[in-house]
Amino acid sequence: MRPALNPSPRPTARDAIIDAAIRLWSRNPGATFSEVALHAGVGRATLHRHFRNRDELLTLLAEICIAETNEAVAATIVQGASARRQLQGMFEAVIPLGDRYSFLYRAEIGDEHTTAEYRRQLEQVAALVGRLKSEGAVAADVPTAWVVAQIDQLIWSAWNEVASGRIAAADAADLATRTLLYGLGKEKQP
Amino acid sequence: MRPALNPSPRPTARDAIIDAAIRLWSRNPGATFSEVALHAGVGRATLHRHFRNRDELLTLLAEICIAETNEAVAATIVQGASARRQLQGMFEAVIPLGDRYSFLYRAEIGDEHTTAEYRRQLEQVAALVGRLKSEGAVAADVPTAWVVAQIDQLIWSAWNEVASGRIAAADAADLATRTLLYGLGKEKQP
């Protein structure tokens, strides 16, 4: 075999651990290392071989989630598009990641680099809100922090409703955009 | 002293524990019994005298929070008022309770009575949404579950913004109502 460009030679176990940890800690942030190993179908010792301790795994997960989100957003956003269209694109990209993203809300990440990266993401959203305002898509008299918070919450609840089957995945992004810009007080605007 | 109508003869310690537990577990659901005792300014032994174990305390806290919310809502809602007005009243009543209410989102309550009571609260909100729809304040084509989720999220984020000082407490309920009904896409409606 040629020298692997991929640094992980046999990634199955490692990937299974990462997946199980994200899935499990999303629902129960206090879940035990043993439980993670069990759900990953992996021995607890193997888990410790890949990740020295809880913090190391948690930090990696956070980095993965942030990177996945950045990637998804970057792939969807069209540079020349209107801010209004970029908002819609962001919803479309990020809502399906809800289950991988959600544990970040609860996790207490100590790592500086990770928190800085997260803050950077929020700032990007704030910048998008600024563009929405100058386009007239969002009212100027609303605090930007409030709009950012609403976008965050909409992503979360949209994924939540999709995951529980109450809303079709295809409708989620539209519904989120509509809710943010026009509210739920009248029929859908053109 | 006459036989106390109040079943708790010397409530200071007990109250301090309840308060500290709500405050602490809201931020850190995994906080230890020792930490709760420490923050309550009470010996750990005393804590165990009042509450046999974690579940007992947690269940009581949930019941208290639900009762507080019911009480606050009931005191504010005017029977004859429009659903639109009742929504505003609910926001005004519940947003200030955010810090006491928030830990319920994360806590895993096993108690049947408590979860039933919580479900009942959600159903009341759903009923309010139904009335909003028949009044024409909320569009009929939006799933009720979505509206309920938005109301829940608005309460949480409104309290959050108030708590972090980014938004004035007096404006919070108005902003939440506006966001829900009219969205953030245009200047405030009359």
Add this chain to the structure above:
DNA sequence: CCGGGATGGTACAGAACTGTCTCAAGAGAG
């Protein structure tokens, strides 16, 4: 002044979790 009840501090055993180690088994490359 005196006694009962609540409290704080501490000690203790049991349980759960963590992190490390060892050893046997299995899968894949050469």
Add this chain to the structure above:
DNA sequence: CTCTCTTGAGACAGTTCTGTACCATCCCGG
């Protein structure tokens, strides 16, 4: 086939949390 690397299983000690018990102290009412 053989060698190497990874894995699963389990043992182990150390730490933390839990729930209980005990005792000295304090406050309150009588």
